[in-house]
């Protein structure tokens with residue numbers, strides 16, 4: 001038995017998401033309460049396949065709770081959440097949702113610091129293919145190619161043999177995005193990607209995220225308005241658990257309600 005191959009029936013098959021209507025995420029009338037406090041309040045949001053959407057809102061607006069519902073971390077009290085036309089997200093748990101092709105990047109990088117950049121990608125590639133693949137010993141040629149491809153996308157080719165713990169903060173964030181990409185997600189949720197980054201790192205992150213849109217759908221939660229302006233095509237503004245406004249950055253910045261309740265506060 002070859003150690004670098006796996007029987008096909010042991011590799012879990014990913015259910016294909018149906019995006020024939022060009023919409024990858026349908027969130028309707030979502031409600032989430034914590035001890036009577038409504039973190040999400042009849043929230044409706046639709047995201048097109050392949051778009052890069054920015055989600056902004058003041059502290060406590062419900063952004064994290066929304067991400068938690070999409071990824072199955074938090075159960076909603078009512079409403080519906082569909083991944084494409086055919087997958088009811090509310091019928092799946094967190095692990096299943098990750099397997100369906102929804103990847104999430106939290107604010108703090110969580111790479112394996114004692115392993116090399118390459119090994120971090122190798123581990124995530126294998127985990128994405130199920131426990132049997134993770135236990136087999138050698139990478140196949142196509143898996144190596146995939147890791148090389150991801151290294152090139154995240155711009156860390158020359159750091160492939162470096163320990164992840166020795167990377168800069170920005171590089172760790174890119175590596176973690178790469179670890180998600182290794183599993184070939186359809187939808188990527190990215191929480192405050194540029195917090196703590198230098199201006200140059202933030203610029204490269206903007207390039208990286210915009211380059212991912214198209215093949216992937218990307219939802220970015222970010223407080224840094226300059227960064228949002230640099231990447232955003234459509235911005236959704238959350239306020240008190242509902243969508244307050246949606247449009248281009250210029251449209252939302254000039255929206256009276258937004259100016260009053262959000263941008264106005266910081267201005």
Ligand SMILES: Nc1ncnc2c1ncn2[C@@H]1O[C@H](COP(=O)(O)OP(=O)(O)OP(=O)(O)O)[C@@H](O)[C@H]1O
Nearest residue numbers: 034035038039057058059060061062063064065066
């Ligand atoms: N587990 C919880 N128990 C109680 N209240 C919670 C819980 N999680 C969130 N909340 C409350 O729900 C509201 C929405 O929180 P959420 O974290 O979704 O906001 P946010 O927009 O992500 O804010 P931030 O930008 O500060 O991260 C807040 O008032 C928060 O205190």
